[in-house]
Amino acid sequence: MKQVKIAGQQVPAMGIGTWHMGERPAQRETEIAAIQAGISAGARVVDTAEMYGSGKSENLVGEALKPFKREDIFLISKVLPENASQRRMEASLDASLQRLRTDYLDLYLYHWRGSVPLSETVAELQRLQTTGKIRSWGVSNFDIADLQELWALPGGDQAVANEDLYHLGSRGLDYAVLPWQRDHDLPLIAYSPIAQGDSWGHHLTTTPIVQQIAQAHHATIYQVLLAWVVRHPQVLAIPQTSSVAHMEQNIAAADLTLSATELAALDQQFPAPTSKQPLDIL
Template structure:
């Protein structure tokens, strides 16, 4: 019997096993995130991905604790990821932020801690703090997010431990071919955020044609593509029926020609990049300033 994609894992460069399919919770309130986490774990998910910037760590934490109890699971059965917020970067500030994030998540350790973005002049010190947490066993794996080849090489040149993961925007329209080649060569794993690519990818005629052939949804075809590309994938949903549907990837396989057809959709146009941030282009009008998403229900989920 073929093992379900949902139950399969990938071995990171440090030997830690990470599920290849998980749940993302970006743009979800604390209530939505808590409910989605409980639904996902109830339906077999074990990888949950959040970030301080999302403003829903407290909701995720409550969802984890309820799901563990309701499903008779142990903490070690789950793989929990969060990220260093851009405004917390730096050595001492990262260490302080880590403790605060653990408290919000109601956890005693993390499975994966990522630098959310390579903030100019700070990400090296941030990484050194994360190396300390890793050596102390507070985190099972450490990695980065949104690091291009230049930033990765800079990190490798000035620190001791190679990131085990780089979480990047990846979907049929943004396939990061050069970066994946570089990462494969050094043994770093790619994790896909925005793996479904929004309406432009989901409604692409090529994707729709392949979906119809397999009697699958566009989302399922894209997630199967990501899986066959060898990526860790974290689709976001707050609807239980979609959370379940996103796991139904086992009864079909994309042919070589179908994989090639999807690969040819690549436009390499990232939806968000360094020049969009005030920390990289401080004089640009309408540059993104770093802020944590605010939800009216936050106080209801904070640990007492």
């Protein structure tokens, strides 16, 4: 299974996203079973946020992780921009830890930029790391200019990851962000790596070349899309599903390697940008 090194730890390149999970009581047991199936299939990274369902996702994740050893899980959550200040961040983190039933996060991400000065947010993230409540910190929804600004700040280069939207139909990161992150040894966490099942009109699942590659590998279309995302050595994908079967297929996609010919065919159908693109955000 492909691995990514993040915050000094080697983890499988396929993790578990939890956006939209925990919001429907009738789905709770199904969603818990899916998360647990993903971990049992080899996933270590579980990604959530205080924003997701206003804490309901964190609560669900906390329950789902109970059967597992805490040290076997790489747990990520995120702080909202309005809570990313020196005055509010620690209380926000404490609430996340309580919902997650843990006393530390492996990685705490600044969810997206708001009105709090970035220098203040970075200083508070650095301070919280010294308390042991977070083992490392990073950012999310940062574009190239944001990353460059971050790196110029005291302690800014201590960020261990950036989480952005990235999939075959949204390749803006290929122009500047991914090359910059590779040069600075900053892993990418790719959210919505299968374009939310084509709900945004990218037609990835109905494109003949994607279907042909899936058939050649006896894989699902979604596995091909995920394998494409993690073709880079320092990219971690966090697909979300409430289905046990789909979860197991997602995790197995980390073992699928696309050939140079297949990657070239996908590039032809979904070309990388030749100029700077606006950062895609959901």
